[in-house]
Amino acid sequence: MEFGPGSAAHLVRLEARSGALSGPTANLAPGFVQANLAILPRALAYDFLLFCQRNPKPCPLIGVSDAGAPIIEALGHDLDIRTDVPRYRVWENGKLVGEPENITDIWCDDLVTFAIGCSFSFEEALLASNVPVRHIEDDTNVPMYRTSIETVPAGVFSGPLVVSMRPMKPQDAIKAVQITSRFPSVHGAPVHIGNPAAIGIADIAKPEYGDAVRIQEGEVPVFWACGVTPQAAIARVAPAFSITHAPGHMLVTDLVNANLSI
Template sequence: MNLNPYRHLPPSELRRLIRRGELSGPTAGLANGFAQANLMIVRRELAYDFLLFCQRNPKPCPLLDVTDPGCTEPLRAAPGADIRTDFPKYRIYRHGSLEQEVSDITAFWEDGMVAFLIGCSFSFEGALLANDVPVRHIEDNHNVPMYRTNIPCQAAGSLNGPMVVSMRPMPADKVVRAVQVTSRFPAVHGAPVHIGDPRQIGIHDIDRPDFGEPSAIGDDEIPVFWACGVTPQAVAMQAKPELVITHAPGHMFITDIRDEHMGVL
């Protein structure tokens, strides 16, 4: 689906369209000026371990909101929204394996579940564009490429795994500005974790992302990598809890939190 007609709608209207199934694609480029969020839903008995995992790994897992057990409303990020219906697409993982993708998780929701909303790098893309830094996956209207790396996360209880990164290619003369701009947004991953040769972080085929779709990299461009909120999905695949629910990569939750409220001067 072409998202261009929806780009300037407010978050509440975008969530309404998503809930009704009228908007089902990746959310990059939507609601510029408002934060987007990744999702991790776990049962109550795993919630402390995951909270500790986020605290120990703030670069890939910066927390925007955490619900009370059994509560489906993200009271800080978007009062009145529903975690079960307001993402375009969800993933159901059982024992570390992807079971299915669905557009509504009401049937999978359990009373003791806890939902974590994690900052997303889509949130700083408006600032990049405002500073004349190109964002290839928005230009080409496809999902951002994401990769597992050899960068280990710090373990918490039973949870451990590799960092996942998102990649944006850009001209060499724009890289410094991209670092400056994104450094102002630590709540949505902040500055890049790697610039240049992907093999140095364990990515051996840049044209075959683990999640999302590949972006073309020009001869005069450098790949730039940011920590990614899909990291919990890689952790779920490695730790193999009985059940976790996540967003489908690139299909984010659009919050009511304004980007400037998360930036630092």
């Protein structure tokens, strides 16, 4: 696997930076870790850091920036938080006000970036073990749902657990539990298997984020804690200004998935 300039991860970032890539990043740059982003004013940074520490399954931190820094050096060569995500979400007072492909013009020295592990990393291990991943098969975004499960509050932050879903045959679901348990820094094992209503999901065909996927006869829905959870918590706080990634549109880092396994 090539690292640094010209690597698959670096090329994905450059495509996002140029505007050539604006879609979801699932299955791009295989082998490299992808990250969710939450970008908040410095005044909220400590509470959010505590929120992540108390909720490690949906919010496994892999990097935190200095205030105002558009880089997290440990995550990659020539990496710019302001340009290298295919699509962002901009929030004002808890309301979504835009989904730009570049946030350079709204960046300020007060912002702190949190990079959070993404389930796209363990999907590589699932595919390597011949466990199908439906949204990759169908070239769509992974479906994500708000649940009735509450996260552990921290400071001003609280909110529902958000989950991602992948339908599987029961025997594949068992393999998926075994495989993803080895990746705690990218959400780890599933939080629920089976009846969506048991975790407050009224209609599996209507995800709050991402795209609905086919659930075939004999398959069961398998749910993992999701890095979109912070977006629900931030929306509840309704800060005057914040930025996140658009669901499914991740920051591709130079970290290696294989190094995350325990």
